[in-house]
Amino acid sequence: xxxxxxxxxxxxxxxxxxxxxxxxxxxxxxxxxxxxxxxxxxxxxxxxxxxxxxxxxxxxxxxxxxxxxxxxxxxxxxxxxxxxxxxxxxxxxxxxxxxxxxxxxxxxxxxxxxxxxxxxxxxxxxxxxxxxxxxxxxxxxxxxxxxxxxxxxxxxxxxxxxxxxxxxxxxxxxxxxxxxxxxxxxxxxxxxxxxxxxxxxxxxxxxxxxxxxxxxxxxxxxxxxxxxxxxxxxxxxxxxxxxxxxxxxxxxxxxxxxxx
Amino acid sequence: xxxxxxxxxxxxxxxxxxxxxxxxxxxxxxxxxxxxxxxxxxxxxxxxxxxxxxxxxxxxxxxxxxxxxxxxxxxxxxxxxxxxxxxxxxxxxxxxxxxxxxxxxxxxxxxxxxxxxxxxxxxxxxxxxxxxxxxxxxxxxxxxxxxxxxxxxxxxxxxxxxxxxxxxxxxxxxxxxxxxxxxxxxxxxxxxxxxxxxxxxxxxxxxxxxxxxxxxxxxxxxxxxxxxxxxxxxxxxxxxxxxxxxxxxxxxxxxxxxxx
Numbered sequence: 001x002x003x004x005x006x007x008x009x010x011x012x013x014x015x016x017x018x019x020x021x022x023x024x025x026x027x028x029x030x031x032x033x034x035x036x037x038x039x040x041x042x043x044x045x046x047x048x049x050x051x052x053x054x055x056x057x058x059x060x061x062x063x064x065x066x067x068x069x070x071x072x073x074x075x076x077x078x079x080x081x082x083x084x085x086x087x088x089x090x091x092x093x094x095x096x097x098x099x100x101x102x103x104x105x106x107x108x109x110x111x112x113x114x115x116x117x118x119x120x121x122x123x124x125x126x127x128x129x130x131x132x133x134x135x136x137x138x139x140x141x142x143x144x145x146x147x148x149x150x151x152x153x154x155x156x157x158x159x160x161x162x163x164x165x166x167x168x169x170x171x172x173x174x175x176x177x178x179x180x181x182x183x184x185x186x187x188x189x190x191x192x193x194x195x196x197x198x199x200x201x202x203x204x205x206x207x208x209x210x211x212x213x214x215x216x217x218x219x220x221x222x223x224x225x226x227x228x229x230x231x232x233x234x235x236x237x238x239x240x241x242x243x244x245x246x247x248x249x250x251x252x253x254x255x256x257x258x259x260x
Numbered sequence: 261x262x263x264x265x266x267x268x269x270x271x272x273x274x275x276x277x278x279x280x281x282x283x284x285x286x287x288x289x290x291x292x293x294x295x296x297x298x299x300x301x302x303x304x305x306x307x308x309x310x311x312x313x314x315x316x317x318x319x320x321x322x323x324x325x326x327x328x329x330x331x332x333x334x335x336x337x338x339x340x341x342x343x344x345x346x347x348x349x350x351x352x353x354x355x356x357x358x359x360x361x362x363x364x365x366x367x368x369x370x371x372x373x374x375x376x377x378x379x380x381x382x383x384x385x386x387x388x389x390x391x392x393x394x395x396x397x398x399x400x401x402x403x404x405x406x407x408x409x410x411x412x413x414x415x416x417x418x419x420x421x422x423x424x425x426x427x428x429x430x431x432x433x434x435x436x437x438x439x440x441x442x443x444x445x446x447x448x449x450x451x452x453x454x455x456x457x458x459x460x461x462x463x464x465x466x467x468x469x470x471x472x473x474x475x476x477x478x479x480x481x482x483x484x485x486x487x488x489x490x491x492x493x494x495x496x497x498x499x500x501x502x503x504x505x506x507x508x509x510x511x512x513x514x515x516x517x518x519x520x
Contacts, residue, residue: 060431068485093478113456114461114476121461127454135474149262151454162448165490169454170441171462172477173507174434179514180432181470188422194372194411194428195386196467201374201381202431203463207456208379211439216374217432225328226353230425243510245434246503253499254439 001144004055004117005029008036009209010046010115011090014183015065016044018123030055040188043143057082063109066091077207078130086137092164095157107132107141110160110218111149127151180240210236212254219248220255261404264315265289266334267325268296268308270375271350275325276304278383282407290315295514299310317342321404323369324349332358339363346397352424356391367392367401370420371409374431387411440500472514479508480515 001024003018005153008031008094020026029048031037041048049055055078062082068091079087079102087106099106113121126147130152138154145152155163177232178199182192205214215243218226227248234241261284265276267514268291280286283313289308291297292322301308309315315338322342323333328351339362347366359366373381388405390412394399398414405412415423438459462487465474477485487508494501 005291011414014297043482053489068483093489101261102435104301112458113467114458116465118477119465125457129458153454159448163450163454163490164394164457166441166444166475167445167458168374168479168490168504169437171458172475172479172511174437174459174513175462175466175471175475176479176507176511177429177434177437178466179475180510181426182471183421184426184429185513188392188419190415190419190423192470193417194413194423195426197385197387198372198431199463199466202435203459204433205376206438206459209376211435211442211450214376215432215435215439217428218314219428219432219436229421230428233422233425239506239510239513242368243281243503244428244508246499246506247436250440250503251432251436254443256458 001025001060002027002058003061004059004061005040005063005065006055006078007063008033008040009065011111012063012065013040013043013112013117014115014121014123015063015090015111016040017098018148019144020044026216027059028056034125055217059085065089065091066106068094075099076101078105084159086140088141092167093161095155096133102221105133105137107137108157109141109145110155110158112163112167124149124150127153129153129163131157131160133154157221180243202237214252215255217251222248223252224254236253261283261320262275262287262318262415263320263321263323265300265323265325266315266338267291267323268293268300269325269327270377272323272325273300273377274375274383275304275323275350275371276300276494279404280304282404287318287319289303299330313487316344319345319404320344321348328354333454337364346400348401352427353421356393357417359393365393365397367397368420369401369405372427374458376449384410385409387413389413389415389423392419392421402416403438440503475511475515477511479511482508482512 003026005012008029016026026044026046029037029040035049037050045122062085071094087103088109090109094108096108113126126149128143130141130143142152172178176256181195185192204248211213231241263284263286267348268289276286282484286306289297289300294298297308297310322345330418347363352370356368373386378431386409388409390405391400392401399434402412441455445452486505491501
């Protein structure tokens with residue numbers, strides 16, 4: 001397929017080369033930001049532009065990989081020009097229907113991973129969630145995805161919104177727990193590196209045990225002695241105290257199977 | 261050294277065999293719980309007892325690896341019988357001074373890891389934090405630790421309490437974020453396994469980038485659009501809504517360097 005990328009952020013920077021490797025031709029990259037457009041254009045050795053009206057209209061597939069807040073505006077400005085093309089976006093939290101008013105053939109292609117521009121990722125293990133406007137387009141997107149990954153799932157927009165929500169917990173919030181640990185250690189001049197074996201083991205464990213069963217620590221048994229000590233240590237950080245308390249209660253509630 | 265283990269929980273089950281492998285002799289295991297005492301006794305092929313008054317008094321080292329709530333009581337009942345022995349505990353959150361009234365030679369030996377009885381761990385990568393009542397005992401504990409691990413640190417009781425607090429964030433709370441993600445996915449009949457590549461990558465990343473710099477997701481840029489959508493999805497779970505809100509604010513606060 002002849003593909004145009006609308007957007008040149010972290011996800012596009014990994015997805016576009018992966019699609020090129022799979023034998024597709026990336027014919028153009030658009031980004032509002034010159035440096036992003038140029039960088040990805042150079043990686044792919046293809047033309048780039050920062051002007052939406054300069055985007056070619058003869059491609060087979062247009063991949064919108066942009067901020068949620070500008071997605072619909074860009075679609076509305078561009079899609080009506082190419083009534084025969086297939087349009088997809090890559091956003092976990094945006095429904096497929098953002099295309100409905102502006103295109104005929106469309107879908108969603110959501111590779112669920114945390115992408116940084118500089119860190120290589122292995123696409124073959126990344127789950128890709130697809131959804132399409134018709135069975136024909138669905139088949140096309142499934143084939144596209146299967147060239148990249150062994151884990152391709154069809155998922156509705158509603159289910160994908162819950163998937164994205166749980167990814168925020170499992171990735172963004174878990175990472176913030178590491179960041180808060182680092183903050184606490186920094187004040188004690190203890191290097192964060194000492195925490196890595198513990199973090200690695202915690203992550204390894206949930207490959208074999210469900211996270212709920214793997215839960216350890218003072219909150220599981222609601223050990224008030226330790227919990228109160230920890231709240232005391234956080235006495236200068238009322239917001240962290242609140243977070244510690246809420247987390248501990250939530251762990252205990254889950255363990256004792258009380259519903260919210 | 262001739263060593264007695266007071267306690268046969270998860271940590272003791274890994275530490276005692278590791279010390280035996282390093283050439284020490286485990287002469288006895290005590291646990292209040294018969295099955296625990298027996299299991300560890302059989303692993304070590306050494307005598308075991310559930311009666312504190314039957315614990316031998318001629319060992320060189322007594323390792324207290326018991327619940328925080330019973331630690332001081334057990335020390336007070338046993339330690340005065342062996343004025344020449346060295347006493348240590350393995351608790352992250354208990355100060356060294358729990359020994360002061362009952363023993364002369366004492367210290368702390370805290371291997372920071374999440375131990376499950378059934379899962380093997382590689383002691384050589386686990387950081388061990390030691391503290392002792394005098395330079396002589398400190399040297400002894402450092403040597404003991406260095407036989408097991410390449411990462412041995414001296415740390416005061418106060419610093420260790422902060423270390424333990426940050427371990428609760430990095431291990432227990434991070435794991436709970438996984439458990440909450442699993443709960444959300446379960447309701448949508450999406451298997452938790454789809455989350456593992458994302459979790460693995462999040463953990464791998466902080467080996468090369470600090471967790472604060474690695475932070476991604478809607479909260480970093482306080483994307484109110486997505487955050488409000490997610491809060492809506494959680495409308496039947498007010499406690500999770502509260503947690504989501506607090507986490508997002510904390511991420512944003514850290515990113516914008518506001519102090520608490």
